[in-house]
Amino acid sequence: MAAGDPIEEVLIAAGRLFGQLGVEATTMSKLAAEVGLGQSSLYYYFRNRDEVVAALVARANVVPLELIEGLVHGDGIVPLKLYRFVRGDVEALCGLPFDINEIHRIAGRQRDRFADYWQERALLDRRLTSLVRAGVRDGSLRDIDPRLASATILASDEGTQNWFRLRPQPARRVADAVARITIGGLVAPGIDIDEIASEA
Amino acid sequence: MAAGDPIEEVLIAAGRLFGQLGVEATTMSKLAAEVGLGQSSLYYYFRNRDEVVAALVARANVVPLELIEGLVHGDGIVPLKLYRFVRGDVEALCGLPFDINEIHRIAGRQRDRFADYWQERALLDRRLTSLVRAGVRDGSLRDIDPRLASATILASDEGTQNWFRLRPQPARRVADAVARITIGGLVAPGIDIDEIASEA
DNA sequence: GTCTATATCTGGATAGAC
DNA sequence: GTCTATCCAGATATAGAC
Numbered sequence: 075m076a077a078g079d080p081i082e083e084v085l086i087a088a089g090r091l092f093g094q095l096g097v098e099a100t101t102m103s104k105l106a107a108e109v110g111l112g113q114s115s116l117y118y119y120f121r122n123r124d125e126v127v128a129a130l131v132a133r134a135n136v137v138p139l140e141l142i143e144g145l146v147h148g149d150g151i152v153p154l155k156l157y158r159f160v161r162g163d164v165e166a167l168c169g170l171p172f173d174i175n176e177i178h179r180i181a182g183r184q185r186d187r188f189a190d191y192w193q194e195r196a197l198l199d200r201r202l203t204s205l206v207r208a209g210v211r212d213g214s215l216r217d218i219d220p221r222l223a224s225a226t227i228l229a230s231d232e233g234t235q236n237w238f239r240l241r242p243q244p245a246r247r248v249a250d251a252v253a254r255i256t257i258g259g260l261v262a263p264g265i266d267i268d269e270i271a272s273e274a
Numbered sequence: 275m276a277a278g279d280p281i282e283e284v285l286i287a288a289g290r291l292f293g294q295l296g297v298e299a300t301t302m303s304k305l306a307a308e309v310g311l312g313q314s315s316l317y318y319y320f321r322n323r324d325e326v327v328a329a330l331v332a333r334a335n336v337v338p339l340e341l342i343e344g345l346v347h348g349d350g351i352v353p354l355k356l357y358r359f360v361r362g363d364v365e366a367l368c369g370l371p372f373d374i375n376e377i378h379r380i381a382g383r384q385r386d387r388f389a390d391y392w393q394e395r396a397l398l399d400r401r402l403t404s405l406v407r408a409g410v411r412d413g414s415l416r417d418i419d420p421r422l423a424s425a426t427i428l429a430s431d432e433g434t435q436n437w438f439r440l441r442p443q444p445a446r447r448v449a450d451a452v453a454r455i456t457i458g459g460l461v462a463p464g465i466d467i468d469e470i471a472s473e474a
Numbered sequence: 475g476t477c478t479a480t481a482t483c484t485g486g487a488t489a490g491a492c
Numbered sequence: 493g494t495c496t497a498t499c500c501a502g503a504t505a506t507a508g509a510c
Contacts, residue, residue, distance in 0.1 A: 080475090096383065098298035101503060115476050117505070175375050175436060182440065183296065216458075222451045225437045226430070230456070233433020236378060237425045251422045256430070258416075258459030259467070267459070280493090301485060314487080315494050323486070 081119050081129075083109050088126050092172035097127060097180055128188065131177050135194040137166045142201045152209030153265060156227070157257045157274045159202070163231045164249035168238045175232055199224055206260070215260050223260060230256050281319050281329075283309050288326050292372035297327060297380055328388065331377050335394040337366045342401045352409030353465060356427070357457045357474045359402070363431045364449035368438045375432055399424055406460070415460050423460060430456050 087108040091100040102123055103113040120126050141162045145155045167174055181188035203224040209215035215223075234252050238245075250271065258267035287308040291300040302323055303313045320326050341362045345355045367374055381388035403424040409415035415423075434452050438445070450471065458467035 096298070096379065098296070102505090103503075111475095112477055113503090114478085114505080118475060123504070173379060175433075176379065178436060179296065179373060179376065218454070219451065222443075222448070223455065225441070226434070226452050226455050229433035229437050229452075230426070230430030231433070232436060233375075233429035233431070234426070236375060236432060237429050240382065241425070243422075248422070251419065252426050252429075254418070255423065255426050255456065255459035259455035259457065260459075263466075266463075302487085303485075311493095312495055313485090314496085317487070318493060 080109070084116065084119060084126065085129055088130055089171040092130070092176070093170075097172075097176055124187070127177075127180065130172070131181055131188055131191050134174060134177055135191065135198055138163050139194060139198050139201075141166075142198065142205070146201065146205060152205060152212065152214045153257055153261045153267070153270050154274055155205060156209070156260065157253045157267075157270050159205075160227060160231060160253035160256055161246075161249040161274065164234050164252045165245045167231060167235050168245040168248060170235070173235055173239070175235060178232070199228065202227060209260070214262055214265060216262055218260065227256055280309070284316065284319060284326065285329055288330055289371040292330070292376070293370075297372075297376055324387070327377075327380065330372070331381055331388055331391050334374060334377055335391065335398055338363050339394060339398050339401075341366075342398065342405070346401065346405060352405060352412065352414045353457055353461045353467070353470050354474055355405060356409070356460065357453045357467075357470050359405075360427060360431060360453035360456055361446075361449040361474065364434050364452045365445050367431060367435050368445040368448060370435070373435055373439070375435060378432070399428065402427060409460070414462055414465060416462050418460065427456055 084105065088100065088105055091105060091108060095104070102116050105126070106113045106116050116126075120129075138159075142159055145159055148155070150158075181191045185192060203220045206215065206218075206220040206223045206227075210217060210220060230252060234248060238248055253274075254267060254271050257270065261267055261270070284305065288300065288305055291305060291308060295304070302316050305326070306313045306316050316326075320329075338359075342359055345359055348355070350358075381391045385392060403420045406415060406418075406423045406427075407420040410417060410420060430452060434448060438448055453474075454467060454471050457470065461467055461470070
């Protein structure tokens with residue numbers, strides 16, 4: 075996080091360029107120019123271009139993982155926890171300079187190279203799935219397939235980035251809307267999603 | 275659609291390669307090899323590489339547009355129409371060989387070049403928004419912002435492609451799950467989403 | 475640490491023979 | 493229509509001076 079750390083500076087610039095130009099179109103020259111270095115100077119900090127991508131990818135799952143870990147150990151009924159997760163996740167995603175889906179796709183095409191990413195991602199999925207399962211068991215959620223529901227939650231969180239960029243809005247407002255709709259579709263008939271939303 | 279049409283063959287191969295390698299990594303040489311031509315022979319059919327991309331992009335909005343046009347003029351309450359839209363859209367997306375989100379992003383970075391795409395996209399958004407608005411008016415949907423809801427619906431439809439590819443499942447099953455959750459979060463308290471789902 | 479210079483490669487695109 | 497040959501631009505990466 076140190077402002078003077080060149081590696082950190084490069085990664086911040088890389089995130090910005092990934093968002094503007096796309097990952098593939100972000101070349102070492104452009105990246106170097108962005109931080110005021112010569113093209114070849116980047117190789118002092120990174121072995122190659124892929125290492126820059128890998129360094130950014132490594133951070134992609136940190137926020138949602140910390141978020142859900144904090145929630146499962148906290149208080150509240152399952153729908154409330156899920157609401158908070160979705161809202162926090164969407165809000166964090168909307169704040170990223172680059173598109174998580176693009177990272178996702180690149181990591182998907184090189185599964186072994188990004189093995190760490192996929193492990194964390196699988197862990198996130200497991201945590202979310204078991205949270206949903208708990209909700210189905212205690213009756214606060216409908217009787218849906220927890221794995222399918224978990225995947226759908228993550229999908230809509232990430233999909234939101236796609237249109238958020240096209241039509242910028244206050245991130246919190248978007249996050250609340252997505253959470254309300256997504257979790258509203260999961261709660262058991264007796265439970266009022268609006269009450270959950272105002273409590274969260 | 276003619277099997278012997280070289281242009282059609284190239285586009286089908288392009289879709290496949292876009293999915294496997296990504297759009298940027300799909301070169302004219304690879305594409306030519308895929309259809310059994312020399313690299314330069316492609317230039318007989320397409321002026322340049324972007325034209326291949328544009329030809330595929332042009333088709334991206336056709337299915338969901340036809341889908342919603344058919345629904346708005348048909349029978350049924352709004353939630354039922356929305357359920358059918360989401361299910362149909364997700365099912366179609368899961369059947370595509372390439373990732374619509376990648377196309378989306380490429381078109382987003384060159385708005386003027388893909389002006390047609392964005393016009394159709396805007397039309398789709400308007401149709402969906404007004405369908406949601408109708409539902410809010412007649413009380414079959416909750417009192418949510420129609421524009422925000424419409425965007426969220428499209429986002430989760432498209433986001434689904436992201437994980438569907440990672441963990442392949444029967445497309446219809448996935449589509450039903452997404453539709454049930456998404457529309458379930460929109461219907462007014464009195465309406466049972468399970469009833470809608472079984473009717474659809 | 476950062477630079478200049480350079481080797482090497484790959485892809486897009488055109489010209490012109492067949 | 494499809495090919496071969498070729499040009500050109502841009503990108504990765506390394507070597508070695510400062």
